[in-house]
Amino acid sequence: MIERLENMLAAIFGGIFLALAGLVAVEVAARKLFGLSLQGANELGGYALAVGSTLAFTLALFGRNHIRVDVLHERLSARWQGVLNWLSAFLMASLAILLAMLAWGVVRDTLDYHSTAQTPWATPLIYPQGLWFAGQVVFMLTAVGIALRASWLVVRGQLAQLNIELHPRSVKEDLDEELDDLAARQGGGRS
Template identity: 60%
Template sequence: MKDTLERWLGTVFGLVFVALSLLVAVETAMRKLFNISLQGADELGGYALAVGATIAFSLALLGRNHIRVDVFHEHLPRRLQTVLNWLSAVSMASFAALMAWLAWYVIQDSRAYQSVSQTPWATPLVYPQTVWLIGLILFGALAVGIAAVATWQLLSGRSDALNTMLHPRSTREEIKEELDDLQQRGTAADTLPTSNHAPSIQAGAA
């Protein structure tokens, strides 16, 4: 489930910025060749960054990539580490819920004032802000879900499972992840079909 969600979020994130890069390329070519501008690349770039940031929040949460100051974490008693790990999940859930709640009021203000972008397109801001809110709601739902699981594990005495889920990523874990990724790439490369010209070259050499 986690891997599937990460794959889908990563795919959406990549597609957003691939589409943006293509738009910027077309905009640049049209300006250079025909002296014509779409007058919307900058605006769409801002929307892509806002939406992409919310997707990145969720990806970082699932991959335990949000920054934590863990200089003293490894040297603390195991029980205190468990409490701090649980506190990190609850703090992240509270922060994510607050962001989604404030974003909802931003959209309400945009709707009330009929706010539009200060660009030639004059896009009603409620539309891109709604997509932005959806990304924040997803981030909030994931953070609250992780905090709920962590709270259940804490109350049921499953401190090892809690620490495994929420422990700050160590350098050893990051190295292992990179090595596993390299191994998977090597395995995928080995499964590629070899060139049909190799036998003929060997035959010629013989």
């Protein structure tokens, strides 16, 4: 199920930025060839960045790609690695909850004031902000789920499993993934 959610979020993320790239290409061509502007490519770009970034937060969480300073991590005992891995999950969930709460405040104000964009389109801001808030909620639910899973593993004394699931990605893991991707693009497999 997690893989399906991750693939769905990645497809949405990719679709948003492919559509934005197409719009920008049309905008540039129209300006260059006809001296016309679509009036709004910048506005849509900002909305795409806001929504896309919340999806990227979640995708990075699934892939264990959020930056963690791990200089000492590998030199610590498995017990201390587990403590740090649990702490990172707890702090990430706390951050995600805070971001979702702040995002809700923005959306609530937008609803109260019926805010519109100060652009030629005068877009009702509830639409892009609603999507942005939804992305924040997905990030929050994912982070809280991971923190609950980490806490459950700690309570059960399964620090080895916790360390397998939540340790920071190593340079070797990144290199192996890149080499596998390269081999797949070249049509062969790695041995």
